[in-house]
Amino acid sequence: KQANHKAAELVRVAVGRVIVAKPVHKEKMPCVPAALVIGGGAAGMTAALAIADSGYNVHLVEREVRLGGNLLDLYYVAEGYNPQRLLRDLVNRVRSHQRITTHTRTELVNHIGHVGDFKSELQTSRPDGSMERLTISHGVTIVATGARETREHPLLKLSGVITQRELEEMIIHQPENITALKDVVVIQCARPIGFPEYCSRVCCTNTMKNVIRLKLFNPNCRVTVLYKNIVTYGFREEYYTEARRLGVIFMRYTDERPPKVFRVVGDPLYVDVYDVSLDRWMTLKADLVTLSMAVAPSEGTTELARKLRVPLSSEGFFEEAQLKLRPMDFMREGIFLAGMAHYPKFIEESISHALAAAARALTLLSQESLWLGGVVAQVDPDKCVGCLTCTRTCPFQIPQVVQFEGRVGVGGLGGAAWIDPAQCQGCGTCTGECPANAIQLINYTDEQMMLRSIQGLGAWH
Ligand code: SF4
Ligand code: SF4
Incomplete structure (x- = not known):
């Protein structure tokens, strides 16, 4: 009897949500057919080659003067083969590939945008001590910054x-x-x-x-x-x-x-x-x-994680979206993880991980445009008090207080929170934390969740 009652209530809740539901729209956005690979070690070069061999341009960024990462200091492995041969092969293929642009002595300075349309600012230090800055557009990013002894x-x-x-x-x-x-x-x-x-x-x-x-x-x-x-x-x-x-x-x-x-x-x-x-x-x-x-993670990992707005594990390595099911994905769409930046790995594990990350990246790059948005959070600027709670609680650091036209906030603050629908993951964290109740998650609005009675279906018990 109790089970029947529960089933009836669940149906009632579902019907209630549907009655007040509004259409969920996604926006079609073009996908830039290029990838940024950060880190020129075994994993980074493998991922870059896999993407370039599939016909997409790759920007390969390496902080040091030479490509190779940890492979540069490996002379033999337990299995017996010579990693220096693998290194030479990878470097030669990367250097001669028409679709790979290699940026050595280069670091990522800024990374903005969303899946399909990222913009990254790179800074290269020249041998004479001068600096050069370059901005590139890319649809996906692969993090392969490695680790160090x-x-x-x-x-x-x-x-x-x-x-x-x-x-x-x-x-x-x-x-x-x-x-x-x-x-x-x-x-x-x-x-x-x-x-x-x-x-x-x-x-x-x-x-x-x-x-x-x-x-x-x-x-x-x-x-x-x-x-x-x-x-x-x-x-x-x-x-x-x-x-x-x-x-x-x-x-x-x-x-x-x-x-x-x-x-x-x-x-x-x-x-x-x-x-x-x-x-x-x-x-x-x-x-x-x-x-x-x-x-340990490579130097600068914390800073890079902050720029990419992706999480780190308690050990300081980059943290995947899901260890078993999505080990090469970040929660943030369009950014992938390869090699020892994830945790210490053997060479063949790093290469497998890099190939998997490249395959995931190619599922996006192979589409001319991506459908973004859908179930995302929306801010009512007339209710926002500019307290910044959402900017601090969003695990992806997506909400920003902006001063677009019409976003003045409560009492003429001169700004209100804004959530980019192309970046929002729809996790709902900010909606529960906003003290002014100014944020609604599409398809999970207060009106849908808090219904007390439904026309023709009675009240909740
Ligand atoms: S938490 Fe709510 S009130 Fe505070 S800035 Fe964000 S949207 Fe505005
Ligand atoms: S719904 Fe989640 S991802 Fe989207 S802005 Fe809110 S906290 Fe961030």
């Missing part, structure tokens, strides 16, 4: 303490120093003081590839890896097994008793570690200590 750790001030990236460089460029090593200690899960705690995903596999190389170059070197938890994703577990087979020693430590690195004058480094299996402290001698430092 952190270096802010007090132990890195000690000579003989280096990061995994530096160890990789040493293995490639100074093999004679590697063969001279007798004791190496690797400390996993190192992070700058005050840095948020999260798994950087790629460090354990990175450690395995480096210690395997080290052992192959110098089998007599005693290599000890101090870890909290080894996470070698998927089939990469085999590199962990291989490292153990080659004689690498693994010792677990805990946050309560972290390893301590110190140097006695004139002596090599020593590492005190509490062995949880033996339940006692041990001291290890080390010619070289390598820290697996946390992977």
